[in-house]
Amino acid sequence: MVARVAGVFNEQLTEAIANSKILVVGAGGIGCEILKNLVLTGFPSIEIIDLDTIDVSNLNRQFLFHKEHVGKSKAQVAKDSALSFNPNVNIIAHHDSVISNDYGVSYFKQFNIVMNALDNRVARNHVNRMCLAANVPLIETGTAGYAGQVELIKKGLTQCYECQPKAPQKSFPGCTIRNTPSEPIHCIVWAKHLFNQLFGEEDPDQDVSPDTADPEAAGDAGASALSAEGNTAGNVERKSTRSWAADTNYDAEKLFTKLFGDDIRYLLSMENLWKKRRPPTPLVWDNLPGKDDAPIQHSGLPDQRVWSVHECAQVFASSCSALQKDLKSRPEGDHLVWDKDERSAMDFVTACANIRAHIFNIPLKSRFEIKSMAGNIIPAIATANAIVAGLAVLRAQSILKGEIENCTSVYLRPKVNHRGQLFVPERTLTAANPKCYVCAPKPEVGLACNLKALTLKDLTSAFKEGLNMQAPDATVEGKGLVVLSSEPGETDHNNDKTLEQIGLNDGCALLVDDFLQNYEVRVRLQQEDEEKSWRLVTDADTPMPAPKEEEKSANGSNGGSSGNDPKPGPSRPKEDSESDMEIVEEDDDEPTMKPPKRRRTAMSDEVVELC
């Protein structure tokens, strides 16, 4: 179309567009807009991949979808709608995850440009690696509310998506969640954990009962007396919250009494915790605040009204019974997955979070607010997506025109900066971090762990979660010994052995590779007795000596990123404040991948540290 009308573009660009092939990853808010622009401009050959189906809450911005499309494949409907703008274009739609053996390096190599319109870091990291391996320019996009950005990633020319460590996901110490919540979010995290304990995938790191190992409670004069009592209470816990609940047949009153009465009384007995804090108040099922209140006049959305504790208890009872029914209807061993858009699941978390908040004298929140926090919803609007997608396609045109060196990152600011700029381009391309463990010529990274405690299974998850690999293989450098194989069964028998038991020691290096990503990294093992899990050390040099206390608290155990490594930052913002904008996530939806399990990303959006 346009490219074929002589005169809109110069001949060279017209020609380049006519011969181009573009991959769009993601058919959400930005993906729909990108697809529209490409099709109208006359890009003749486009593929689009998206795993998702259409939801009502997409319709305020994902304009290729209408009400009648709810529940259908985003990629397919986007294709059909876009073709109606220009039937002469060839679009191939894949209702699929981009993280798949079907989309290997050779698949990526057939495109002139890959455009990312994703909503999660896991997929972004993966596409980053595929484009590096295939040596294809990647245009990475994202918006959050009014803000957004467009960034070019090209091997050898710019930094990659993983060059700068991303801010670790927000984390809360386990003892804050279990013993001493002080903010609404602590209660919400606890409520989501409770959901998993009762109906979801049980995770030992998501215990909801009082944590007797809380260091603050230790040294308590009454600790020994307590532990006697603790044992009986503790024994009940050991039985697992789920089977205890099942034994009571999910009786709302009994569950309530245990969670919001007995457990709170137990916490009260850990007196050290309450010396400087306001102690919690246990609740009694049939005498709850708000029971006799007359209904109050409420303006605003129904979900924006804050429920009384009495109402919360009623919702607790009804949602429990609905969820139990759902669980029962599933095959043995199956479990529920918490979803902010499932009414009962969201009701349950709202009710439990608020009841707990009341107990700890924390302000109660509406279901509307709790949904934002629990579901990690990033607001999204049509205009910001349109602007970012427009800029992304203009950048794609520049690349095809042979002006890739001019394609610096552009930020859409929520408000103009001091120079009146709303779209702020960087002055230069940002060079790659030479220590990047993904795009450096010889990628290398340290893995700090306790070799006596970390098992091979843990190591696998370190590679998957920490290094974002899909199917890692690992051999010992210099020896060729296979430690970990992605072939099912080959190394599984070692899963529960510690690294020490399989002969790995401090300073030893592993060559770890992911076949699909065509990515290999040298991983140096560093013995740290106190490391409870594992932590990546991304600076190739030994970390500079830092003040002792700070190092301790900074390291914590929320590894996965070296954001805490004290190193002179090579490429922090220039004079303008705009360049420090975080890479923003496009959408509110859960990651398209099943979130990795264990410690670090317990529910894909929050992290629980062990005390």
Add this chain to the structure above:
Amino acid sequence: MVENNEMELSEAEAEQYDRQIRLWGLESQKRLRAAKVLIIGMNGLGAEIAKNVILSGVKSVCLLDNEKLKEIDLYSQFLSPPDKIGENRAEASVQRAKALNPMVEITTETKSVDNLTDSYFTQFDVVCATGLKQEQLERINNACRDSNKKFLCGDVWGMYGYMFADLVDHEYSEEIVQHKALKRGPDDTEKTARETVSITVKRRAIYVPLQNALSVDWMNPEMRSRLRRGDPSYFVMKILLRFKDEYNRNPDPSKRKEDTAILLRMRDEIVKELSLPANFIVDALLQDVFGTVSGAAAVIGGVIGQEVVKAVSQREPPHNNMFFFNPLKCVGFVELYGQ
């Protein structure tokens, strides 16, 4: 000013607008729901503005256009299907416009703006004009101004674009985020947490009409000092408005060579008239002004769409009063002209 009608949102509205209510709040959404918007010019930019405004959930949108759909429109005008070439552009766009959001009323007007009285324009809360000549824009702007109605206009030429806004006397609220140290207790030993508190302040912005913004005196020292900042986008707009005025059309891709020569001549005239530095408006800027490039229409349409939302919802500072997109640098900026 758009009145917030006190009717509560229906469940369907709450569901569909959830992600934006979480950004701009329920009050804004209610104000949007009461707003009547006129969009003049169903070219690529008009279609982008219409899409954004309809998706936002206003009460009604009227699409005004007296031109017929041409093939070249299809390269950016996605609301009209290819098989409607030859039909009126507003009417050809209705069906898809309605499908974007069935909760918004869509109407059309096929008369030329010259055949409509001032009172026609002032029945709307916001008027967005594209594709008109300078005198037409000024006339509609003044009519809106006299009735205290919001007026925006803009155009996209190739990859280049601008927007102008006259919100007359505009009151709005702005959320300001403050950081506060947070202490949990008197002897809190934990690292001091920081709490962000947002407070809402009321503000007011005074606008000037388009004719003031377009007749700036560049001999004025304050204006001349702006030249040092070096972005010539304002003058690109002047050149293109002059082209439209003289030739009654936009630069035509099929006459790229001849029209480029005209544009360069006009550039030289303007440089002389306003005593601008030589080479201030580089040739390259006048080479990407043919047709409507879809990406640029999306960008300018996104900016104008968001300004309509701000104008109606009276929330967040609106741009005062001109926005330019310079495609050579990929920069978009706001400047105040004519005050």
